[in-house]
Amino acid sequence: MFWSLGKEGILQALALLEQAIARDPQYGPSLGWAAMCRLHMDINGWNEEPERNRNIGMDYARRALLVGEEDAATLANAAYILANFGEDIDTMLGIVDRALALNPSFARGWYLSGNMKSWAGDHDAAIERVEISLRLSPRARVGSQPYIMGRVYFFKRQFEQAARYLQTAIQEQPGSPLVYRHLAACYAHMGRLSEAQDLIERLRYMAPVISPRRRHNMQPEDRELLLSGLRLAKGETE
Secondary structure (H helix, E strand, C coil): CHHHCCHHHHHHHHHHHHHHHHHCCCCHHHHHHHHHHHHHHHHCCCCCCHHHHHHHHHHHHHHHHHHCCCCHHHHHHHHHHHHHCCCCHHHHHHHHHHHHHHCCCCHHHHHHHHHHHHHCCCHHHHHHHHHHHHHHCCCCCCCCHHHHHHHHHHHCCCHHHHHHHHHHHHHHCCCCHHHHHHHHHHHHHHCCHHHHHHHHHHHHCCCCCCCCCCCCCCCHHHHHHHHHHHHHHCCCCC
């Protein structure tokens, strides 16, 4: 399960994928998943040259779009990555919609679409699309649905429900800084500061930064809700 890999797992996967790209530079799935590895390294601060890492990830994703026009999985992955790296969210959602038109039963495509809808601030549509992905693939995981649902309910300010989903997500992804950030911020906004501080301490061992350096894919009010929660969890007064 790619999304549950820690730093070492992501690095190992990237090395293998880049070997595959060297052998076949036009193979869309390898380009798409290598870009996904680069994205995870960027999000989690697992690279000493972040700008170079982002540029390589965007190059892989753009190349994947060019060669994967009829491949729903490649289209959806590449659009998701480019949206993460700051490309226009509506344009990228349009590409995912094209992937879903190619394969309406593509559970991961619905999951990615829900994820991206939340970035666009349409949290109710995000919930609906993640639930579709769960109906289409109730057993085989296509992503971390509990994390996305928890994040969406967090941004809807429904903190109790968000915390329940994020607690499940941590059990699924014990090495993911993303989940720890959101649950720490959620606890802080709920007034559960001791638990939030414990999560921050655990987070310090996972990633070099506690607060995300940049998030092109968040609405300003959502970003501020996350950052203010993290400031509370870290004991910062301003």
